[in-house]
Amino acid sequence: MLRKIRIVLAAIFFIAITLCFLDFTGTIHAYLGWMTKIQFLPAVLALNVGVVIALVLLTLLFGRVYCSVICPMGVLQDIISGIHNRSKKARARFAFSPAKNVLRYAFLVLFVVLMVAGLAQVASLIAPYSAFGRIASNLLQPVYIGINNYFAAVAEHYDSYAFYHFDTWLKSGISLAVAVATLVVIAVLAWRNGRSYCNTVCPVGTVLGLISRFAIFRPQIDLSKCNGCTLCSRKCKASCIDAKNHKIDYSRCVACMDCVENCAQKAISFRSIIGAKPQHHEACAQDGEKADTGRRTFLTLTSLFALGSAVKAQESKVDGGLAAIAEKKVPTRSHHITPPGSRSHRNIAQHCTACQLCISACPNGVLRPSASLDRLMQPEMSYERGYCRPECNRCSQVCPTGAIRPTDLAEKTAIQIGHAVWIPENCIVNSQGVKCGNCARHCPNGAIKMMPKDENNPESPLFPVVDAARCIGCGACEYVCPSRPFSAIYVEGNSKHQEV
Amino acid sequence: MNENNNKLSRRRFFGLMGSGAAVTAATLAGCSSEKQRSVTTLPAEVPTDKMTYRTMPGTDEKVSLLGYGMMRLPEIDKEKQEEGKNHLDQEEVNRLVDYAISHGVNYFDTSPRYCKGFSEETVGIALSRHQRSEYVVATKLSNFAPETQSFEASVQMYRQSFKNLQVDYIDYYLLHSIGELENYRTRYINNGVLDFLLKEREAGRIRYLGWSFHGSKEFFDYMLNEQPVKFDFVQIQMNYKDWEHADPVTAEYMYNELTKRNIPVVIMEPLLGGGLAKVNHKVLAMFQRVNPALTPAYWAFRFCGHFPNVLTVLSGMTYMEHLQENIRTYSPLETLSDDELAMLSRAANIITEFPEIGCTHCQYCMPCPYGLNIPAIFAHYNKCINEGTFADSPQAEDYKRNRRAFLIGYDRSVPRLRQADHCVGCEICLPKCPQHINIPQEMQKIDKYVEYLKQNPND
Incomplete structure (x- = not known):
């Protein structure tokens, strides 16, 4: 049930935010624009204190539901990973891996340093919301406009004004290249390991992880019911359930409820820690797979411009025709x-x-x-x-x-x-x-x-x-x-x- | 600016409320198609032997009352057109010409400038498939461009017409679109070209020499009274609107002056570039009260044919349906009753009261050196006036819908970079327009209207 609610909410947010990036008519934004304004990093940059406090409280209460519902980049990874899940072999392909804390905090520190140093344009390469925005704006919007233009042509045929043609063109080669590269890297990571970007690279994920450790509601394993099948761990896209030791890393848990839903013994439930017995802790010394965190660097591309012939104000000898416009x-x-x-x-x-x-x-x-x-x-x-x-x-x-x-x-x-x-x-x-x-x-x-x-x-x-x-x-x-x-x-x- | 615009538009708006959507937009398939409504209610059969003929004074030569203007010929598909190559649909032109000749049409009028310069050649191919005695052909010395105004260049243009038309004599040869003394002298007198043409007439290579006219009354009078040459015919713009309402000189005056002198009249623009084929609802209602089966084009052609000194009425017919309808109108011609003449006079008053921009899509202004598509801009603007969808004030009930229709339709019919806001006001087009439209001024008017719509979204 909780998982279904999460999926429905995530779908609503994802579609709405994507539409904000696709719409060129200015209508959708009037209704759904607020969804882009409750994104964590934009709210921080806009000094939108109310939103930041609300998100912090949300995380303190329910863990990183932000990452599972509100963040379009998080949902995008779930979609990609979900497609891979359709094959039976891959359905339970995940495994617990310990947190790569050095890498995680290094990325966070680097991000903050770059932002403070005024190099927001470099830092934003790994910022989740803006990276998603670039994918939507550079890759999806042209497709959306293309479809719209097809409808516009049909509408024109029937003398209807329901759709109108909108120009789309390559606004920036670099931006397109960054969007493609981001999508490829994210897609590969999500296809293989689910949420490794969120738990290793994403600065917002790391910050929220610091808070979600103390979340009041969280998935908890009932040791009396658990039969040690480790299905939860194999199904955890955040790789944060150490099933052998019955331990969950709440800094990485994105509160997706997959484990709650999948446990055949109903041994995992999403509940308050207040009044609950402390879980027993054991250190685990398992080596995880190395996440592919490499990012490409980009060289400037030279833009190509079609050279039109210059307009000449010359006398024509015949009627009709149109002058070329350079x-x-x-x-x-x-x-x-x-x-x-x-x-x-x-x-x-x-x-x-x-x-x-x-x-x-x-x-x-x-x-x-x-x-x-x-x-x-x-x-x-x-x-x-x-x-x-x-x-x-x-x-x-x-x-x-x-x-x-x-x-x-x-x-x-x-x-x-x-x-x-x-x-x-x-x-x-x-x-x-x-x-x-x-x-x-x-x-x-x-x-x-x-x-x-x-x-x-x-x-x-x-x-x-x-x-x-x-x-x-x-x-x-x-x-x-x-x-x-x-x-x-x-x-x-x-x-x-x-x-x- | 806005106030002016409002005043103007309000008048138009109320005047045209309720006029309508009945006129479907004809697609621009010809050089620029003369837009007529095709008729299905007239007798389906097109008579082959009932054409009304007029006689060239002093001869027994018969000329069909319907003349075929070769300025708006059908084109091949846009994708197949290549820059600098003939873009006309020869096969379709042959079909139209064959049909016209077999139904009694024998006057064909072209010019070296028409259809980006390809009309003569195409017409020559179509006509040369017929006996020379089956048709008479008219073409013109279209030496508008300064580099074609020397004696040599003009003569070369004259000789090229023979090659293009594949003939050894030309029946009707015209000084193309004269209207102003200085220009007339430069093009025909000072360079000796008129003397040359007179000799050609003596030699029989030109059978009749005439001129087509778009200009001032003074110059028209000069041509009739002062200059010494005897011309055989004159081509003027005439239709029921221009009969009384034409600036600077009415068709009524020109026709009467020519008739007094026994000079036969060839008529151009009987439909005012298609404008009289899609009249507003008031006029349409007037026509349909008489007979709902008859089209506005029918009335326009009947008006022109009504006058006995008219030799032929030229129509630029792109489509077979138009050709058939016009053949029916003149097979045979029924002259107008006094009541009918009075009705057309009232129709002309109404049309004059709600002015479209009088562009006939003749393309003489084109290409605009700054890339504008002048006739297409006017066509879109006129369509909105004609259909009564002028978006008046944001408070008006259908403002939102009309605004959207105008702006989207504008982008559809004219690419952004060819729209009115790119008119620089260089005025190069001004002397080229045979309708004397102040093109830059009209462009700025339309641009202001577009700006007004864009800046007042009303949502």
């Missing part, structure tokens, strides 16, 4: 751009676990994982496919870690995340001698005005004049600029956001 390239920005609400480069670097939920949620094709090593996979903005539209603040609403603080629409339009810079050589007013002014027309703050080149001749060609003080860095000008592949006006980020 793809825009990302300009070199001396300061990268971070979304409104992230406050400063420092704030986002310290708080972001690179779960990429904001990137999954961005409807305008603006956010993408950074390829730069000092903020690897953390979100940054660029305006080749769209710009930071005035009616949208989704990234600030979905962020669970406080890296992007909630920002309402009025507030957002007054935050200067960067400022536009004009490059005269690229501007078609100069290079092609035509009228333009598209940047000025689309500036939401009126920061760009078209002014005559010749002060004394109002009829002379107009060029854009940027009032950097009024510019908020939304990138509308950069997006609509006809100059390709590099826009003639682009946004330089502010390392600390300002108010206009």
